[in-house]
Structure formats: structure tokens, C-alpha cells
Amino acid sequence: MTLAASGISRELMKGNEAICVGAIAAGCRFYYGYPITPQNDIPEYMAAHLPPIGGMFLQAESEVATINFLLGASASGKRVMTSSSGPGISLMQEGLSYMAGMELPAVIVNISRSGPGLGGIAPSQGDYFQAVKGGGHGGYRMPVLAPHSVQEMYSLTMRAFDLSDKYRNPAMILGDAVIGQMKEPFVPTPYLPTVSAEKPWALTGCAGRERRIVKSLYLKDDEIEVHNWKLHRKYTTMQKEEVLYESYCMDGARVVIVAFGTAARVSKTAIQVARREGIPVGMLRPVTLFPFPSREVNEAAGVADAILVIEMNTGQMLEDVRMSTRHHDKIRFLGKPCAIPTPEEILQEIRRLAGEIGAGR
Amino acid sequence: MKDKRRETFPRAVFSRPRSLLDVRSHYCPGCHHGIAHRILAETIDRFDVRGKTVGVAPVGCAVLMYDYIDVDFAEAPHGRAPAVATGVKRAHPDRFVFTYQGDGDLAAIGTSEIIHAANRGENITVLFINNTTYGMTGGQMAPTTMLGQKTATSPYGREFRNDGYPIKVAELLATIEGTAYSARVATSTPAQIRKAKEAVRKAFDMQIREVGFSLVEFLSTCPTNWGMKPLDAQKRVLGEISGYFPLGVYKERKQADFV
Numbered sequence: 087m088t089l090a091a092s093g094i095s096r097e098l099m100k101g102n103e104a105i106c107v108g109a110i111a112a113g114c115r116f117y118y119g120y121p122i123t124p125q126n127d128i129p130e131y132m133a134a135h136l137p138p139i140g141g142m143f144l145q146a147e148s149e150v151a152t153i154n155f156l157l158g159a160s161a162s163g164k165r166v167m168t169s170s171s172g173p174g175i176s177l178m179q180e181g182l183s184y185m186a187g188m189e190l191p192a193v194i195v196n197i198s199r200s201g202p203g204l205g206g207i208a209p210s211q212g213d214y215f216q217a218v219k220g221g222g223h224g225g226y227r228m229p230v231l232a233p234h235s236v237q238e239m240y241s242l243t244m245r246a247f248d249l250s251d252k253y254r255n256p257a258m259i260l261g262d263a264v265i266g267q268m269k270e271p272f273v274p275t276p277y278l279p280t281v282s283a284e285k286p287w288a289l290t291g292c293a294g295r296e297r298r299i300v301k302s303l304y305l306k307d308d309e310i311e312v313h314n315w316k317l318h319r320k321y322t323t324m325q326k327e328e329v330l331y332e333s334y335c336m337d338g339a340r341v342v343i344v345a346f347g348t349a350a351r352v353s354k355t356a357i358q359v360a361r362r363e364g365i366p367v368g369m370l371r372p373v374t375l376f377p378f379p380s381r382e383v384n385e386a387a388g389v390a391d392a393i394l395v396i397e398m399n400t401g402q403m404l405e406d407v408r409m410s411t412r413h414h415d416k417i418r419f420l421g422k423p424c425a426i427p428t429p430e431e432i433l434q435e436i437r438r439l440a441g442e443i444g445a446g447r
Numbered sequence: 448m449k450d451k452r453r454e455t456f457p458r459a460v461f462s463r464p465r466s467l468l469d470v471r472s473h474y475c476p477g478c479h480h481g482i483a484h485r486i487l488a489e490t491i492d493r494f495d496v497r498g499k500t501v502g503v504a505p506v507g508c509a510v511l512m513y514d515y516i517d518v519d520f521a522e523a524p525h526g527r528a529p530a531v532a533t534g535v536k537r538a539h540p541d542r543f544v545f546t547y548q549g550d551g552d553l554a555a556i557g558t559s560e561i562i563h564a565a566n567r568g569e570n571i572t573v574l575f576i577n578n579t580t581y582g583m584t585g586g587q588m589a590p591t592t593m594l595g596q597k598t599a600t601s602p603y604g605r606e607f608r609n610d611g612y613p614i615k616v617a618e619l620l621a622t623i624e625g626t627a628y629s630a631r632v633a634t635s636t637p638a639q640i641r642k643a644k645e646a647v648r649k650a651f652d653m654q655i656r657e658v659g660f661s662l663v664e665f666l667s668t669c670p671t672n673w674g675m676k677p678l679d680a681q682k683r684v685l686g687e688i689s690g691y692f693p694l695g696v697y698k699e700r701k702q703a704d705f706v
Contacts, residue, residue, distance in 0.1 A: 116537070116538065118534075142537050144537065146530070146563075147559055147560075148559060150527065150530075150559070150560075151527070151530040151533075151559065151560055151563065152530075154523065154524065154527040154531045154533075154534065155530055155531075155533055155534040155537070156534060157521070157523070157524075157530075157531050157534060158503075158521065158531040158532060158533060158534020158535040158536075158537075158538065159534040159537065160534070161521045161534070161535065162501070162534065162535050162539055163538070164538045166534075180524050181524060181527070184522070184523075188521075188522065289519040289520070289521055289535065290501075290519070290539060291498050291499035291500055291501060291518075291519055291542050291543075292497070292498055292500075292517075292518060292519050293497075293498025297517060297518055297519050297520075298519050298520075299513050299519070299520045300520070300521045300522065301504075301513070301520070301522040302522060303510060303511075303522060
């Protein structure tokens with residue numbers, strides 16, 4: 087069926103706005119946030135669009151309050167979202183840890199900027215560690231989805247809601263200023279739920295049922311150890327069942343780029359040029375950063391002659407790539423902290439590597 | 448009349464509130480959390496809101512209050528109970544939502560959350576337990592610790608040049624437009640307990656009539672960390688503490704603004 091015949095028209099929007107459209111399509115009617123560049127399009131869109139459809143937009147006094155608004159709304163059984171950028175996401179880590187411990191779903195969007203500290207507002211992928219390793223205290227994980235197009239900003243947001251409900255766990259969209267601010271057409275495909283809307287644990291008042299308690303404090307004997315292993319089993323299941331990745335031009339690839347988000351987007355341009363030059367280069371793009379496509383990276387590293395990790399930081403996902411395979415001698419790194427790598431820079435590196443391994447022309 | 452009364456005898460004149468569970472509490476002898484809990488439970492019963500209530504527990508001795516008060520409960524990170532309660536109330540505006548917070552929780556780490564919840568006129572009820580110290584962590588100095596009071600972290604006594612003055616929460620929140628009700632009570636005599644119940648009843652009533660944010664500050668005791676016998680702790684509240692923190696109603700709106 088063609089797009090026109092399906093009755094779905096393409097939209098031209100910023101990535102940040104596409105996140106909002108995806109969230110609303112997925113049934114999110116509660117959004118809480120606090121202003122920070124470069125994600126302000128999200129609260130502004132939600133402030134305009136949620137109240138007319140009976141939703142709730144509230145600007146908090148801080149990101150600390152924001153994440154606790156989310157905690158309360160989620161404990162009440164509602165689909166709820168917030169967005170922020172590096173410094174604000176740092177302030178939310180306390181609440182994120184509590185929500186992981188209390189097993190509360192929510193979607194957190196990080197349109198990341200450069201750091202550390204106040205850093206800058208340029209796009210960056212410097213928040214990778216914080217996002218995928220459990221940024222708050224106590225040891226937890228959450229699904230982290232890394233869109234590389236406006237289309238994915240839309241569709242992965244819907245996916246994030248389902249994942250967070252499925253596992254009763256916060257889920258994160260990790261974007262950056264480029265993906266958030268750029269406009270391109272996308273197809274707002276209908277939301278098809280993959281999880282039940284029932285939340286038999288939600289706090290609604292105990293009339294007609296046993297009362298419920300949503301908590302993360304476990305003081306008795308080995309309760310907290312049991313709870314930790316229970317949470318760990320969820321993360322293990324995610325690693326088995328929720329890995330998403332894209333194979334791009336991988337046919338016969340002897341140089342394999344591993345990159346996500348904006349870095350992957352730019353890499354595609356460089357790969358196209360290199361392929362026209364006859365260089366066998368492809369890309370394995372992690373779409374989920376947690377769970378990380380370790381098996382796929384290992385397989386690629388076994389076959390290819392070189393693995394080129396490209397990130398807009400000084401090497402964070404690089405550690406997960408190294409953890410995925412024993413072929414450390416094949417791994418190279420191109421890092422551009424706080425800046426977008428140009429297709430030319432990537433192409434130059436591809437050509438150099440092709441020469442090193444004797445591939446191509 | 449007299450005969451009729453004799454006919455119905457014996458009748459119950461005192462019983463456990465439905466919302467208070469019949470279990471042993473972990474609170475120390477002489478601690479007033481038990482009195483505040485009972486007042487809370489009685490008021491939940493009085494308004495018949497047990498089935499539509501969501502409580503938000505603090506971090507501190509009272510985090511385990513969900514073991515005693517028989518309603519739906521959420522925990523909150525230290526000081527964040529008003530923000531969690533905001534999330535709950537905005538999700539379910541027709542439910543009754545309260546927080547119960549100590550002085551470290553509300554008046555130190557949670558000052559931002561309590562002030563902005565009050566300023567939004569968030570339609571929630573807050574029971575604030577001021578015992579001038581951090582109870583659970585072992586009696587450290589709180590923002591409400593009296594000048595000269597020796598605590599684990601003010602071993603030479605609180606001194607205003609170093610630590611500032613004890614903060615008066617009921618007065619502070621009364622200055623905020625969104626606050627509908629702010630009062631300070633104590634529970635050291637039967638008469639005070641009656642007044643405390645009246646204040647909690649009014650605070651509940653404010654939420655049920657959607658007038659806005661309501662808070663009742665309780666002057667409480669911590670005999671364990673004060674190093675006092677329970678009766679001496681009572682006397683300290685009646686004398687020194689209520690001398691600095693005067694009891695009374697600091698704000699009482701008749702109706703919500705802008706309706």
C-alpha cells in the first residue's frame with residue numbers, strides 16, 4: 087500500500103517536535119519539564135498541545151522536582167514523559183534511581199549537549215556513560231534508544247513507552263542538538279501497542295481492593311538482595327529480547343563503522359561516497375545503547391578487518407565495543423567531542439583504514 | 448432519658464480508627480509520631496476518604512508509616528514528597544493526597560519542593576513533624592534545631608553565627624499566596640491534642656473543598672536523640688520550643704481565589 091493510499095500524510099517537523107507527536111500518539115497525557123537548551127521545543131510543544139486534549143503540562147521549579155512529578159504520576163498509573171539536557175538530566179538521577187528501584191515506568195528524553203559542567207550547547211554524545219550504565223546510585227539499568235532521524239525520534243518514542251511499561255522501568259531517548267533541531271519529513275505511522283494498558287500496581291485509592299504500596303526501601307533480612315536480583319533479571323531479559331540495531335551496507339564490508347545517533351547519520355554519507363570509490367565499508371548502528379548489540383558487534387569484528395568506532399565524545403561506547411569482542415587489534419576510534427564529525431573527516435579515516443588493510447582500490 | 452442510656456450500655460466510647468493498623472510501631476517511647484499518626488487516621492475516617500487516599504511517605508523515621516496507616520502509599524526521595532504528591536494529585540484530582548514529612552525532609556533538603564507546591568496552591572495536605580533534629584540518622588542538627596541545642600553535629604550547641612536561626616515553617620508558608628491553611632500545633636497535653644485534631648480537620652477540609660495547599664506543623668519530641676526522659680521532652684516542647692515556635696493558625700483562607 088502506498089503512503090497516499092494509507093491516508094497517512096508525511097509531516098515536516100523538528101526532531102524535538104516529532105518526539106512530542108510520538109508521545110501523544112502513544113497515549114502520553116502528562117508531561118513535566120524545566121527549560122534548558124537545546125530541548126525547549128519539547129516543553130513548548132507539550133504546553134500548547136496537551137491541555138486542549140485533556141492532558142497535563144506543568145513546568146517544575148527544577149529538574150529535581152520534575153522527575154518527582156513523574157514519579158508521582160507514574161505511581162498513579164499514567165504514561166508520563168519529561169525531557170531535558172545534560173545538566174538537567176544529572177539533577178534527575180536521584181529520582182531515576184528511585185523509579186528504577188520502585189519499578190516505575192516513564193520516558194526521559196535527553197537532547198544532550200556538551201559537558202562536563204555547564205559545557206556548551208553544541209551537540210555531543212558525552213552523556214553515553216550516564217545513560218547506559220545507570221547514572222544514579224545503587225546499580226540499575228534502563229533501555230536507552232538512540233534515534234538518528236526525525237522518523238526515529240517519532241517511532242522510538244512510542245517504543246520507549248512500551249518498553250518502560252513492559253519492564254516497569256524508566257526508559258531513555260538519547261538524542262542530541264542536531265537530531266532535536268533538524269527538520270525533515272517523517273511518516274507518523276499509527277501507534278500499535280505491544281503491552282497491556284493495565285497497571286494492577288497503580289496507586290488510585292484502595293476502595294474495593296487491597297491497598298498498594300510503591301516503594302524502594304527493603305529493610306528485612308535479605309529482601310534488598312532478592313529485589314536486586316529481580317531487577318537484574320529484567321536487565322538480562324532486555325539484553326536477550328530488546329536489542330535493536332541497523333546493518334547498513336554490510337555486504338562484504340571489511341571496514342565496519344560502529345556509531346549511533348548523529349555520528350551514524352553523518353557516517354552514512356561518508357559510507358556512500360566510499361562505496362562509490364570501491365571501498366568495502368559498512369556500518370553497524372546500535373539503535374538501543376542499552377541493551378547493546380554486543381553479539382552483532384562481535385560477529386562483525388570476527389569477519390571485518392577493521393572496526394571504526396565514531397563518537398561525538400572522547401570514547402565512551404568504545405568501551406562497550408571493546409567489551410563485546412576479543413578483536414581489540416582491529417578497533418580504531420574517531421572522536422569529536424562537542425562537535426559534529428564532517429563526512430570528509432570520516433571519509434578520510436575510511437580511506438586511511440582501507441589503505442592500512444589493503445582493501446578497495 | 449437516663450433509662451435509655453442505661454439500656455444501650457455498654458457502648459464503645461473509644462476504638463482504634465479503621466485507617467490505623469493494629470500493629471506494634473517502631474517508634475521510640477515518648478515519640479509523638481504515634482499521636483500524629485492517630486490524628487491522621489482519625490481524620491481520614493472522619494472524612495470517610497480511606498478508599499480514595501494516596502499518602503506520600505518521607506525519608507526519616509516516618510518512612511515506615513505505611514506499615515501503620517492503612518491506605519495506598521508511595522515513597523518519595525528525601526524532601527521530594529510535595530513533588531511526588533503533585534504528580535499523584537495532578538493524575539487523580541479527585542483523590543485525597545497527603546504528605547507527612549519531618550523537619551530535615553521538609554525544611555532542609557525539601558525547601559524548594561515545599562515552597563513551590565505551596566506557591567502553586569497545590570491541592571494537597573502536608574503534616575509537618577518538627578522535633579528539632581534528624582531522628583533516624585542519629586540526632587544531627589536540623590534547620591529547626593534551637594539556638595544552643597547540642598546535637599550530634601552541633602556538639603557545642605547551635606550558634607547563629609555558624610548555623611543561622613531555627614526556621615519557622617508555618618509562618619514562612621503562610622506568606623505564600625497559594626497557601627490556604629497553615630497552622631502550628633503541639634501534642635503535649637490533651638487540650639493541645641484536641642486543637643491539633645481541629646487543625647488537621649481544617650487542613651483536610653481545605654483540600655476537599657479545593658481551596659488550596661494546607662499544612663499543619665506539629666511540635667514533636669525526640670526523647671532518644673534529645674537525651675531526655677519522655678516527660679522532660681514534653682516539658683521542653685511546652686516551654687522552650689513553643690516559646691520560639693508559637694502555636695496558632697497563621698493562615699486560613701475562606702475560599703479559593705480565582706474561582
